[in-house]
Amino acid sequence: MIADYVSKLSKLMGASVKKSVSPDLKKLNEFTMLHFTGPEVLKECITRSDKEIGGYSTVSLDWDRKERAAHFHGNLSLDLPPSRPEVQRSGYAMFRTRDPPKNFLDEETYWDWQTLSHVALRVKGDRRKYLVNIQSKTALPTEIHQHRLFLYNPGEWEVAVIPINQFLLTHWGRVESLQEVEKDKVRTIGIGLLDRRYGPYSLYVDWIKAISDDEAERYIAEGRAKAAKSTNPELLLEKRIAESRKREMEL
Numbered sequence: 001m002i003a004d005y006v007s008k009l010s011k012l013m014g015a016s017v018k019k020s021v022s023p024d025l026k027k028l029n030e031f032t033m034l035h036f037t038g039p040e041v042l043k044e045c046i047t048r049s050d051k052e053i054g055g056y057s058t059v060s061l062d063w064d065r066k067e068r069a070a071h072f073h074g075n076l077s078l079d080l081p082p083s084r085p086e087v088q089r090s091g092y093a094m095f096r097t098r099d100p101p102k103n104f105l106d107e108e109t110y111w112d113w114q115t116l117s118h119v120a121l122r123v124k125g126d127r128r129k130y131l132v133n134i135q136s137k138t139a140l141p142t143e144i145h146q147h148r149l150f151l152y153n154p155g156e157w158e159v160a161v162i163p164i165n166q167f168l169l170t171h172w173g174r175v176e177s178l179q180e181v182e183k184d185k186v187r188t189i190g191i192g193l194l195d196r197r198y199g200p201y202s203l204y205v206d207w208i209k210a211i212s213d214d215e216a217e218r219y220i221a222e223g224r225a226k227a228a229k230s231t232n233p234e235l236l237l238e239k240r241i242a243e244s245r246k247r248e249m250e251l
Contacts (some may be wrong), residue, residue: 029211031113036069036206045190047061047093049074049094050092055077069204070204070206072204072205075201076091076197094133096190108137110136116210119134119162119208120208120209120215121191123205124157125151125203128193130203131149131191131194133188135188144170152227157206161223163216
């Protein structure tokens with residue numbers, strides 16, 4: 001009986017002191033950080049806006065029954081708080097995953113993406129300029145890696161694929177360096193809006209994953225096949241540009 005107790009305690013302690021959460025070895029093609037399968041998943045995220053500095057932007061992350069997805073929405077305002085003259089810039093809103101819990105030794109824990117190469121997001125958005133934010137181990141806690149979330153088919157569901165090595169390290173919205181994401185020390189991921197435009201914004205999110213090269217190629221191929229059948233002017237323009245570049249390479 002005592003031996004069983006010691007064995008269980010050892011396993012518990014071993015699990016608790018792990019510093020990183022790696023993808024399942026049987027599923028190296030992807031690692032899901034968020035999948036909004038129901039309203040209960042919203043608890044895994046937090047929202048923030050410039051109201052923290054006295055601004056006037058609003059932000060909500062709700063469960064949408066019709067879309068069966070999370071709805072990131074609100075109204076962006078660039079107005080500065082009159083009572084805080086030190087604030088020279090306002091107008092942001094975002095959501096992200098919560099900080100991972102510390103381990104048994106009170107040490108920080110991380111996601112480990114070393115076997116993965118891209119971030120993929122299934123989203124349905126408007127024409128605003130959203131950013132994907134990755135927080136990893138950096139010199140300053142306010143530094144994050146960012147990349148534009150390009151939406152080629154606003155108003156329709158699509159999968160956006162972004163190479164992890166193309167994220168740029170930023171500090172308060174300004175590019176700091178070309179330092180790449182430490183893929184074995186990722187803490188949070190989320191989406192933000194900082195496009196310096198007044199007005200409403202709306203983005204539905206189904207899931208966010210880190211994926212392999214093979215999975216990235218599959219999603220990109222599916223997107224191209226969809227674009228080939230689409231009558232959307234933006235997708236048709238993208239198709240013509242791609243065909244033009246292909247002809248140039250063949251000359």
